[in-house]
Amino acid sequence: MSALVVTGTDTGAGKTLVTAAIAAALRARGVRIGVAKPAETGCPRRADGLYPEDAATLAAATAVWSPASPASPVSSVAAPVARAAASGIDDDAATVEPLDAVCPYRFPDPLAPMLAAKRVGTTIDVAALVGALTARATDVDVLLIEGAGGVLVPLTAAVTYADLARMLDAPVLLVVRAVCASPGTWSIDSRPPATSPSTRTRISCAV
Numbered sequence: 001m002s003a004l005v006v007t008g009t010d011t012g013a014g015k016t017l018v019t020a021a022i023a024a025a026l027r028a029r030g031v032r033i034g035v036a037k038p039a040e041t042g043c044p045r046r047a048d049g050l051y052p053e054d055a056a057t058l059a060a061a062t063a064v065w066s067p068a069s070p071a072s073p074v075s076s077v078a079a080p081v082a083r084a085a086a087s088g089i090d091d092d093a094a095t096v097e098p099l100d101a102v103c104p105y106r107f108p109d110p111l112a113p114m115l116a117a118k119r120v121g122t123t124i125d126v127a128a129l130v131g132a133l134t135a136r137a138t139d140v141d142v143l144l145i146e147g148a149g150g151v152l153v154p155l156t157a158a159v160t161y162a163d164l165a166r167m168l169d170a171p172v173l174l175v176v177r178a179v180c181a182s183p184g185t186w187s188i189d190s191r192p193p194a195t196s197p198s199t200r201t202r203i204s205c206a207v
Contacts, residue, residue, distance in 0.1 A: 003137050003170040007147035007161050013175045016054045019146045020061035026142060033062050034140035037103045038129055038164070039117075039148055039155060042110030055103035058146060063096045104132065114154040126159045130167050137168075145170065 006019045023033045035058035043050035105124055107116035117123055137143040147153065147161040151172060154160050165172050 002141060003133070003143040003145060003168050004173055005145045005147060005161065005165040005168070005170050006173045006175060007149075007151045007153075008175040009150055009177065011149050013177055015146050015175050016057050018173070018175050019144050020057050023058060023061040023144055027062055032139075032141040034136050034143040035059060035062055035097060035102055036133060036136065036143060036145045037148075038133070038145065039105035039107070039113035039124060040103050041107045041113060041116040041148060043106045043108055045108060050106040050108060052099060052103040052106050054146065055099055058144070059097045059099060059102050101136065104129065112153050113148055114156050124155050126156055126164070126167075129155075130164070133168060 008015045037055040040052040152160045
């Protein structure tokens with residue numbers, strides 16, 4: 001299984017754009033890409049239910065360009081991805097990943113997933129989530145998983161996104177603002193002590 005967890009120093013750091021850019025750029029090179037946003041909060045309510053806007057952007061990114069198309073630079077990804085996500089139309093008529101697979105947990109309140117789930121009287125089933133992500137990762141070359149907020153944001157009372165990355169044995173890409181070098185360092189330093197390489201979370205930074 002090849003997976004990458006993309007998280008940030010905080011909300012609005014650019015996780016969705018970075019994840020979508022990586023997905024679109026790799027797809028343009030013929031790589032089979034899967035995307036996931038395990039839990040999205042602050043979802044607006046539509047006639048057919050809660051709509052995960054970030055997850056929709058990620059799903060659209062997997063079908064923005066066909067492998068036969070000229071590769072587009074990462075810096076030009078934002079506009080076509082945003083258009084595709086907003087319109088629900090894939091310019092290349094390729095298959096966009098279904099939102100139910102990309103984002104299994106959706107909540108209306110803009111809170112940490114654990115708190116947003118509690119507000120509606122539910123909890124996130126981490127074991128089922130890990131199983132679903134592992135299964136999806138076997139069907140693609142790379143599965144990109146976008147977190148919510150920071151690396152230590154809780155999915156449940158006992159599991160953070162850092163824990164999820166360890167469960168999946170996936171490295172972490174930490175997205176930081178250009179003016180936030182210190183918070184980026186705090187996010188890396190806040191990892192719990194690792195007793196062995198198998199429990200260590202591998203973190204890289206993107207500004």
